[in-house]
Amino acid sequence: MTLFTTAKRLARGAAIAIGLTAVATSGVYADDITLRGASMFDNDHAFTKTMVKFAELVDENYDGVTFDLRLNGELGVESDYVTFLQQGVAIDYTIMAPSNMASFAPSIPLMDMPFLFRDLDHWNATLSSDVLAPLEAELLEKADIKIIGYTGGGTRNLLSSAPIGNLDELKGHKMRVMGAPIQAQIFAALTAAPSAIAYNEVYNAIQSGVIAGFENEAASIQNLKFYEVAPHLTLTRHTITVRPIVMSGKTFRKLPEDLQAVVLKAGAEAGAYGRELESREDAVKLQEMVDAGQVIVQEFEGRDQLLGMVVPVQDEYAASLGATELLAAIRAK
Template sequence: MKIANFAARIMRGATLALSVAAAPMVAQADTVTLRGASMFDESHAFTKTLREFERLVKENYDGDVQFDLRLNGELGVESDYVTFLQQDVAVDYTIMAPSNMAVFAPSIPLMDMPFLFRDLDHWNAVLSSDVLKPLEDELLEKADIKIIGYTGGGVRNLLSDHPTHNLEELAGFKMRVMGAPIQARTFSALSANPSAIAYNEVYNAIQTGVINSFENEAASVQDLKFYEVTPYVALTQHTITVRPIVMSGKTFRQLPEDLQAVILQAGKEAGAFGRALESREDGIKLKEMEGAGLIHVNAFEDRDKLLELVKPVQDAYAAEIGATELLAAIRAK
């Protein structure tokens, strides 16, 4: 995908968002209409997960509930979605990275910081439990955004415009990271030169040499064609993604109690569906791109050393936000 098309799509999204911002949640006296947003098309795991959420709600709710899910970034990017949710305009439900919610709830990126999970079993055990409830409570209190489920499962690796095999080659690497401070701190500890750049600007920033790398999972690389500018993938496997399914708190409270209960159960089940889907598809998509000659994949030689270097960063971050016990609970799962 060429960046001009992506940027134009996002601009159209901002205009469309303004036009639907005041759209009523209740279209008719007995009909509830919920507005959703996805940056991706129907083939992406996030969109499939949201469709499963919608199906489960309709299947288990006796009343009339309709969904208006806008795809392909029609309503902007995730940083726009979090503002819309917090202000209760344009978007009622979506999936997004925790880092995008850090502006309202500074502790929330803890659930998605690099090298937090040992493996997929550990990741799934945490997301299937209530260990993250303190972060959910903070997000609801500070941003009025309610987490109703957890999806994710993509393994994030380092993508660049030239091969990277080890820590020595990573030194000084100009790379894009998400906006939460823990992301920049982690990669600074690994000797890279990270900077937070808006997601819709990444393609162009690499193309023009502002940065030469970023980190992402296979599904997004394939869907947004980032392989056109970053065809080299180093398997740092630094993050197994956590992507909350979220709703506007105000929207949720306005719903009938029986619908609230259905939504909470549907969010939990759709999250489990999405985690299984994305973790299964992640490796497949990586191999598809490699087999088609779109990317070149190599192991990262010093991965064990990466884990040693980032642990003090994680500990210091958790202490700063008063989450030392929470981090210990996550590690103990």
């Protein structure tokens, strides 16, 4: 029994079906076309809304596709999604953090590197251009995962069980980071004590004292109630998230050529929709948690000092990937 067969038998109300099933206009598919998506979050999360928008855009421009989107981590976490996409099983498309794809494409976390973007305008200019094309090509070649759009826009900050407001308090701070080495290197350079822990283990790890905090954006903190174990939020603003909308290369190549074109156009448009949505909602969700007394917010004293401390790490990392010119191009946007 395949994992997808099992998932189908476990299907419940969280699944979203969009579009009418029909016979494709190409001989590539002998049966109806169903594209299976996955989200770790519920209907209210920006990632889910963006994937629903993607499905709607495809449905408006192409007859004969059904979208089966499973929510609330029904099909696992992002590290599972990477394996499924690479193997062409269980799911066909999702949204995920670049760092979670590092095991297949070592350069891809460059687009998710802390302190990479100056502000939202710089971030949006980068994602609206083709400057990240070399990373897209590497991901497709090495992992057989195709980027069809870019969403994101949440601003990531520190969340901790005790206040972290300056470099002295950050020193030795045991915190969770994503699995890509650059994440740990950046925070180690800032004198913290980072370690990679699976996302679905973070809540319990903070609750049990294995770590004292982690870093994330407001939507995920609110959605998964991380504030219950880590109510102190420090505004480091170290990352404006880049979240590729990705599709299994094996799936994409099987689609009729006219549907491939529709998917790419819908991915780009859904990405722009998602970027605006998440960047707008980020401040709203943070304020909602403040108003509810769920988080205590403070600025990081001497944040400009952090920016200088990480530049050598960023430069060394880019050089190790042969991506010095790419990093310069991003900084120049």
